[in-house]
Amino acid sequence: MGAQDLSILSLLSFLLFLVPVLFIGRYLRLGLNKAIVTGATRMCIQLGFVGLYLEFLFRFNSPLLNIAYLLLMVVIACYTVLRSSNLKVTTFFIPLFLALTIPFTLILFFFDLVVIELSSLFDARYLIPIGGMLLGNCLRSLIIGLDQFYSGIKKQEKEYLFTLALYGSRFEALKPWARKSIASAVTPTIASMATIGLVSLPGMMTGQILGGSLPIVAIKYQVAIMAAIFYTEFFSVVLSLAFSLPWGFNGMNVLHSKIFAGK
Numbered sequence: 636m637g638a639q640d641l642s643i644l645s646l647l648s649f650l651l652f653l654v655p656v657l658f659i660g661r662y663l664r665l666g667l668n669k670a671i672v673t674g675a676t677r678m679c680i681q682l683g684f685v686g687l688y689l690e691f692l693f694r695f696n697s698p699l700l701n702i703a704y705l706l707l708m709v710v711i712a713c714y715t716v717l718r719s720s721n722l723k724v725t726t727f728f729i730p731l732f733l734a735l736t737i738p739f740t741l742i743l744f745f746f747d748l749v750v751i752e753l754s755s756l757f758d759a760r761y762l763i764p765i766g767g768m769l770l771g772n773c774l775r776s777l778i779i780g781l782d783q784f785y786s787g788i789k790k791q792e793k794e795y796l797f798t799l800a801l802y803g804s805r806f807e808a809l810k811p812w813a814r815k816s817i818a819s820a821v822t823p824t825i826a827s828m829a830t831i832g833l834v835s836l837p838g839m840m841t842g843q844i845l846g847g848s849l850p851i852v853a854i855k856y857q858v859a860i861m862a863a864i865f866y867t868e869f870f871s872v873v874l875s876l877a878f879s880l881p882w883g884f885n886g887m888n889v890l891h892s893k894i895f896a897g898k
Contacts, residue, residue, distance in 0.1 A: 738870035
């Protein structure tokens with residue numbers, strides 16, 4: 636027994652709440668109305684296309700198609716992270732792609748092969764949704780980590796250069812900024828893990844229950860996916876900082892002046 640289907644009319648009924656949101660936004664001059672309408676429209680269109688494509692993927696369940704779709708998701712994630720972090724895509728795409736792909740692939744395949752014990756490692760029904768959850772949660776962490784790291788060093792460049800001269804080691808000089816960036820990036824997920832079940836019932840657990848799974852089964856899946864999300868976030872942030880250093884700094888260990896977008 637799956638979740639009860641939703642009619643198009645029932646989905647459209649939620650637009651009723653958009654009217655007061657837009658009214659209040661205009662009255663208070665929040666400047667968000669255009670972004671709200673654009674975001675909601677894009678969400679519906681994008682999810683509509685994804686729904687059609689996922690139906691195609693699930694029907695054919697081709698390992699090559701599934702892997703190609705995952706790679707496309709990683710590419711889009713890297714582009715989104717760099718654009719949101721105000722870093723040049725052409726400069727940082729390769730190191731970020733590697734930093735995200737390595738832990739993402741390792742954790743995803745471990746989850747499917749060891750935790751769920753799938754007989755088919757490339758089963759689209761598990762590979763695509765779980766991969767999407769891992770990447771979706773990594774976006775926020777990578778944006779926070781990279782933005783705080785490079786913008787922080789840029790704002791405190793004199794302090795960084797002084798520390799560099801004091802220690803004579805780029806690794807030691809960058810430690811304070813790396814420590815702060817990594818902590819800021821993973822703290823929201825740690826907070827979510829600490830309050831999960833008390834403050835909210837998370838998406839995967841709710842979906843499992845609506846899909847007809849027993850609550851205890853849904854809880855097991857939620858524990859596993861939260862652990863997978865945290866590990867992927869943590870390692871991808873650490874690796875993104877480590878892999879991006881050769882592109883972000885010159886041979887004198889000084890921050891490149893043209894690594895930020897629009898500069």
